[in-house]
Amino acid sequence: MGAQPLWREIAEDLQQQIERGEWRPGALLPPEVELRARYNASRNTVRDALKWLSTRGLVQSRAGRGTFVAETVDPFVVTMTATGPGGGETDPYLEDSRLQGRDSTLTTPRVEIQKADADVAAGLRIGEGELVVLRHQQRMVDGRPCSLHTTFYPHRLVEEGAERLRVADPIREGVSRYLDETLDLRETGFRDRLIARPPNKIESMFFRIPDDGSISMIGVTRVGFDQHGRPLRLIVTVYAADRNHLVYDIGQVPPAT
Amino acid sequence: MGAQPLWREIAEDLQQQIERGEWRPGALLPPEVELRARYNASRNTVRDALKWLSTRGLVQSRAGRGTFVAETVDPFVVTMTATGPGGGETDPYLEDSRLQGRDSTLTTPRVEIQKADADVAAGLRIGEGELVVLRHQQRMVDGRPCSLHTTFYPHRLVEEGAERLRVADPIREGVSRYLDETLDLRETGFRDRLIARPPNKIESMFFRIPDDGSISMIGVTRVGFDQHGRPLRLIVTVYAADRNHLVYDIGQVPPAT
């Protein structure tokens, strides 16, 4: 076997001990000097091992305190195909959170008007540089930041009468209903495109996760289409992968147990 | 300003240069000794910077060769809601690959019979330890390993007549059609549950990605239900996040441009 570097041996030994539950999540690992003695390696080699565990999300080190076994978060299950009355800003995940006994809150939207960049323009099928209304929101579950939402509406919707879109007040009855009542536009379908990638600096700060890429982001780009097959809005959502599971129910699906 | 470690300064400087395109993807970065001179830092500090870039997937180092700017892979777009004739092993993504001008192949299934562990039993709503038929398959796109599939069928389906499930031959007409014709069971809905996580050792080897967690896996657990609302099969798929985008079309969605 062997031929494996010492730091890797140490890392995998520690990994097995963690996975066997010899240390509970949140427990303090022995300090580096003690591991150095235990494995008969230099402190740098022990640190290489701990770093590897850290980038895989198994441990977390804090200066002056020690190295801890990572806490396992009970993931929040987000039903992406929820058909609530709103589907908008009155919290489409309220049902999810109620079922899971969680406390989910959406912040009041922060609203901007910008020119569409290439990606937004392509999604909404408008010209690059045309105006769009952005509505930013943040979701907290049990006090923990869980996801970041940005919805882009073509500014033409405002011009045609949906004035409240550019006001930084929650549209309590749901944006879908508001657009239906105001402009007779209904979101009759949507296309979600999912990717996973490392967090950027802003996301690391918002989600309070280490910026070593140990926890990745799930990015969902949703284009909603109206009854005429025209893009109605573009929702860009970023989920922290350690605390969210995404669920799609397609066709006839019995309720979850 | 400062208050930022030297290795991080170096890393972000290199990151900006990469993102500004001063090195093309695949290009060779200057060797560590040269960066050491350029930034007036020790080789270990330069290596810390390169390691940070590496775990974020921006560069890749190879012993004896050098450090390269990561190649950007043109992602394969997988339509998760495809309603092909098979929906099974005749390649549900054939349409996707044809549209994208890609060459997609599925390996011949490797078949096993096992006892259901807790997760599989819960998904299929059978007792833990009951027999299940596993069918493993691998997907390659343009010669690159793209996803790993394992489908679990309750062994009762075999006992009731679907004998071909336990034979390691592709079911060319599609498992869905086979089960319909044999047992009058149709998959009328499914529930997908998505997570993102670091690769394990096996996945690192199969997908040929570094095992530092720089590229994460997207795991999809699909439970398919028959017309009676009973779980028909459990499909566990692992996608390498750097080369796959997942798409869900819900409701009325115009064709992609």
Place this chain on the structure above:
DNA sequence: CCGTATTTGTTCGTATGTATT
């Protein structure tokens, strides 16, 4: 095929800084 130069990988040592208790 062999030997050499180049480049990254591993491992050690040491010193000092910073955060926490």
Place this chain on the structure above:
DNA sequence: CAATACATACGAACAAATACG
């Protein structure tokens, strides 16, 4: 203030992989 523990940064030596003549 002192003790503890991790973070940063330097230097050095050798191993392993690769490329090239």
